[in-house]
Amino acid sequence: MLDLKLIRHSMDDVAARLKTRGVVIDTAKLAALEEKRKAMQVEMQTLQNERNVRSKEVGMAKAAGNDVAPVLKSLKELSDTLKLREEQFAVIQTELDDFLARIPNLPHESVPVGKSEEDNQFVRKWGEPKQFSFKPKDHVELGAAHHWMDFETAAKLTGARFVVLRGPLARLQRALIQFMLDLHTVEHGYQEIAVPYLVNAASLYGTGQLPNLKEDVFSVYGETNYYLIPTSEVPVSNTVRDEIIAAENLPLKYVCYSSCFRSEAGSYGKDIRGMLRQHQFEKVELVQIVEPARSYEALEEITKHAETVLQRLQLPYRVMALCTGDIGFAAAKTYDLEVWLPGQDKYREISSCSNTEAFQARRMKARWRDKEGKIDNVHTLNGSGLAVGRTLIAILENYQDELGRIHIPNALKPYMGGITVIE
Numbered sequence: 001m002l003d004l005k006l007i008r009h010s011m012d013d014v015a016a017r018l019k020t021r022g023v024v025i026d027t028a029k030l031a032a033l034e035e036k037r038k039a040m041q042v043e044m045q046t047l048q049n050e051r052n053v054r055s056k057e058v059g060m061a062k063a064a065g066n067d068v069a070p071v072l073k074s075l076k077e078l079s080d081t082l083k084l085r086e087e088q089f090a091v092i093q094t095e096l097d098d099f100l101a102r103i104p105n106l107p108h109e110s111v112p113v114g115k116s117e118e119d120n121q122f123v124r125k126w127g128e129p130k131q132f133s134f135k136p137k138d139h140v141e142l143g144a145a146h147h148w149m150d151f152e153t154a155a156k157l158t159g160a161r162f163v164v165l166r167g168p169l170a171r172l173q174r175a176l177i178q179f180m181l182d183l184h185t186v187e188h189g190y191q192e193i194a195v196p197y198l199v200n201a202a203s204l205y206g207t208g209q210l211p212n213l214k215e216d217v218f219s220v221y222g223e224t225n226y227y228l229i230p231t232s233e234v235p236v237s238n239t240v241r242d243e244i245i246a247a248e249n250l251p252l253k254y255v256c257y258s259s260c261f262r263s264e265a266g267s268y269g270k271d272i273r274g275m276l277r278q279h280q281f282e283k284v285e286l287v288q289i290v291e292p293a294r295s296y297e298a299l300e301e302i303t304k305h306a307e308t309v310l311q312r313l314q315l316p317y318r319v320m321a322l323c324t325g326d327i328g329f330a331a332a333k334t335y336d337l338e339v340w341l342p343g344q345d346k347y348r349e350i351s352s353c354s355n356t357e358a359f360q361a362r363r364m365k366a367r368w369r370d371k372e373g374k375i376d377n378v379h380t381l382n383g384s385g386l387a388v389g390r391t392l393i394a395i396l397e398n399y400q401d402e403l404g405r406i407h408i409p410n411a412l413k414p415y416m417g418g419i420t421v422i423e
Contacts, residue, residue, distance in 0.1 A: 001101060001103075002105070002106065002359070008034065014106065017106045017107060018103070018106065020107060020324040021324045021327070022325050023104055025103055030099060033099060034096065036092055037089070044082065044085050044086060044089060047085060051082060054071060054074060057071050058071050058072060101210075101363075102212050104212075104330070105330055107324045108296075108333040110333065111324050111332075111333050115325040116326060119326070120336070121323065122318065122319075123318075123319040123320060123335065124319050126318075127316030130342065130398060133402065134402045137343055138341075138344060139343060139392075139397055142343075142400055142404060143169060143396060146166075148422075149165060150166065151163055159279075160272075161264065162280055163275055163278065169392070169422070171416060171417070171419065172408075172422070173389075173392055175416050176391055176395075179312075179411060179412055180257075180284040181255060183309060184286065184305060184385055185255060188305045190254060191254055191255070192254075193254045193256050194257075195256060196235055197228060199234055199235050200224075200225070202238075203234050204217060206237065206241050206364035207233060207234045207330060207360050208329050209230060212329060216263050217230055217262070218263055218279075229261065230261060230262045231258075231260050232257075232285040233285055233287060237287055237289070237366075240361075240364065242364070244375060245367070245368045250290055250378070251289060251290040251298065252287075252288065253286075253287075254286070254288075255285070256284070258283065259280055259281070259283075260280070264277055275390075281387065281389045282387075282389055283387050283388055284388060285383070285385065286382065286385040287381070287382050288301075288380070290378065290379050291379070296333075298355070298381050299354075302353050302385075303319065303335045303337070303353040306383050306386060312409075313391070313409045313411055314398075314411075315340070315391075315395070316339070316340040316398075317338060317350070318337075320338060327354070330360055331355070332355050334355075335352070335354075336352050336353075337351040337352075337353070340394070341393065341394060344397075348390065350384070350386050350390045351386050354383065356380050358377035358379055361379065405423040
């Protein structure tokens with residue numbers, strides 16, 4: 001959520017920056033709601049003061065032996081009016097909160113202005129796409145060997161956009177998860193954390209999935225309203241909800257493996273072949289909670305940590321700075337890592353690393369206390385380190401040979417139980 005003080009004092013500037021994201025806010029409605037809220041608040045304070053005066057008058061009348069009935073009647077009428085105003089104020093505040101909750105984060109000044117992914121800015125690349133002496137197959141054709149990547153059975157079990165992995169591909173997925181967790185905990189200094197896959201509405205609100213992005217999340221209705229996590233960023237970030245963290249305990253750096261669940265609303269007909277866009281997928285997530293002054297340093301760091309995974313696996317990739325029209329709802333700035341997929345002859349996203357600044361923290365009431373005792377919002381960051389399914393795809397396509405065999409990257413061999421080639 002944006003800082004209401006910033007909106008009050010710089011509404012035109014806020015509206016202009018949001019417009020670069022393709023978002024037009026109704027400034028007149030916002031100003032009217034804020035004016036109504038302030039007027040109602042002043043009236044309630046006046047009524048409260050008057051009630052206090054009347055209460056004292058009742059005591060004075062009793063002490064003097066006077067008839068208190070008229071004063072009591074007046075006091076009750078005043079209290080009833082105040083109660084009505086409080087109820088009206090709650091309605092206005094709820095409407096204002098809902099309005100503010102639907103406004104996305106402001107893009108950082110360094111974010112390139114643009115309308116879509118076509119306007120994203122190239123930052124750097126690593127490695128060169130391998131030149132094959134044969135036409136490389138895509139992951140679906142490679143995975144179909146021996147029924148190791150099985151979409152038909154998954155469709156029977158659940159439906160479209162699910163997959164069953166068997167044998168060495170299931171082992172390869174597990175190896176990737178273990179490799180990523182070991183790298184980030186041992187070398188990059190993250191603490192491993194395991195979290196629930198079901199969360200409440202407050203958690204999704206805290207990281208910005210609710211109310212705007214509700215259609216992207218799977219709901220589980222029962223005695224309690226739960227939601228399947230779209231990413232472990234949601235529960236991990238919310239571990240600091242309603243907390244005040246001491247300066248000496250920052251930064252907090254967490255790495256979490258989880259399954260993720262997304263409805264993929266709005267992606268009808270997009271990436272329907274294979275594992276690129278699934279309703280359920282595996283991911284190793286990086287989350288940092290830091291002091292505001294170092295959040296952009298932390299963004300560069302978290303991006304480098306995700307890049308290290310690709311470098312160790314010897315997978316060519318490039319880094320793109322997302323433009324204003326392509327960054328996510330909660331993000332102030334995002335880098336995408338795009339891995340080379342020979343089967344598609346293009347780079348495809350495999351990680352997004354974002355700084356949300358205080359946007360999520362303000363919604364979560366996640367704060368820190370500096371050494372002087374001042375309390376302020378923390379900054380939160382998240383990044384895929386990496387999306388496991390897409391990393392599996394990249395290995396299948398980049399490490400294939402002309403016979404359709406898959407050679408295991410050196411970094412994964414210690415995790416494969418002696419398997420060096422999948423054939």
